Amino acid sequence: MKLSLEVKTAILVILGIIFFIFGFSYLKGNNIFDSNNTYYTEFDYNALSISAPVSIKGNTVGKVKEIKYDFESGKTRVAFSVDNNLEFSKNSTIRLFQTGLMGGNALAIIPANDNQIAQDGDFIKSEVKQGLVNSLTNDFSQLSNNLDGTLKTVDTLMGNLNVLVADDSESGLKNTLAELNSTLKSYRGLAYNINDLVKKNDENITTMVDNFNQTSANLNSMTEKLDKVDIYKTVANLEATLNNVNSLLANVKNGEGSLGKLMTDDKLYSNLEGAALQMEQLLEDMKLNPKRYVHFSLFGKKAKRYDADGNEIEED
Structure with missing residues (x-):
């Protein structure tokens, strides 16, 4: 045809x-x-666009179909479709979130763990997740308030510092800096003097260091010699000597030996004291009557005799 x-x-x-x-x-x-199921939710404001993705647990399962303003409630009513193979509870939550710092917004299904399966055309409650930009805005707002207080504190501090710097009194910073500068100049002059002194006595210092090195070497040599000495044998000999001295002192204390008897025998001490007294008397008599003990005659004259009391004995 x-x-x-x-x-x-x-x-x-x-x-x-x-x-x-x-x-x-x-x-x-x-x-x-399209044979997908359609569900509805609403928000206080519109932050979506048609065909915005709908996901569950990070997987895209649908998209936004229609955005309409409800004049009676004053809210934005959103219709979105998902794959009819997806089953989720009608008590789940539809979350509005920001997909990225520079990206748009999307919907996410936050499933509820019950068996009340949502049907095509059901209304699902919603929530809004604060975006990164809003969070940063709030943080920067709080930071701005804190920074404002900090700047005021810094301004007060700088004002006080300016007053302190401009103060010409003894307690002022200017006077303190002047004194510090004077002190630094004095230290610099002292450093120059020390350098000059070191230069002038460089030879003496070198000699002193050499002597110190030689002394250290001698001490090191002495230490090596002391290391070679048999300290234990020396200590043993000293201990034996001390034991002998202790034994000798013990014998003296017990009256043994001549020295011991001399120190402990009172009779011997008395005899020695008497002998010393008689010797003293004899020397005194010899001094007063020397003729009794020394006789000198050129013609053979007999010497006079004396008794024990010092009286002259007449010849028969």
Whole structure:
């Protein structure tokens, strides 16, 4: 059967209209042949766009189909579709979150652990997760308040510091810095004097160091010699000598030997004292009467004799 030109034109127009409707729906994110389930939720404001992804546990399972403002409630009503193979509880939560710092927003299904499966067309409650930008904004706001207080404190500190620097009194910083500068100059002059003194006595210092090195070497040599000495044998000999001295002192204390008897025998001490007294008397008598003991005669005259009491004995 041969089609007329008019019929062909009509078919082309109808096909064009169908393709236009299909393309327009596709561009809006709607698929005419879509068999996914549609659910609804609402937010206080609109932060989504058509075809924004819907995910569960990080996996994309659907997209936003329609965004409409509800004039009665004053909220934004959102319709979204998900794969009809996905089953989740109608008590789950639809979370609005920011996909990235520079990205847009998306929806995430936070499933509830019960067996009340959501049906096509059910309304699901929602929540909003604070985005990174908002969080940073709040943090920067708090930081700004803290920074403002810090800057005020720094300003007060700088004002007090300026007053302290401009103070010309003895307690002022200017006077303190002047005194510190004077002290540093004195230390610098002292350092120059020390350097000059070291230069002038460099030879003496070198000699002193050499002598110290030689003394250290001698001490080291002496130490080596002391290491070679048999200290234990020397100590043993000293101990034996001390034992002998102790034994000797013990004998003297007990009156043994001549020295012991001399120190402990009172009779011997008395005899020695008497002998010493008689010797003293004899020397005194010899001094007073030398003729009794020394006789000198050129003509052979007999010497006079004396008794024990010192009286002259007459010759018969």
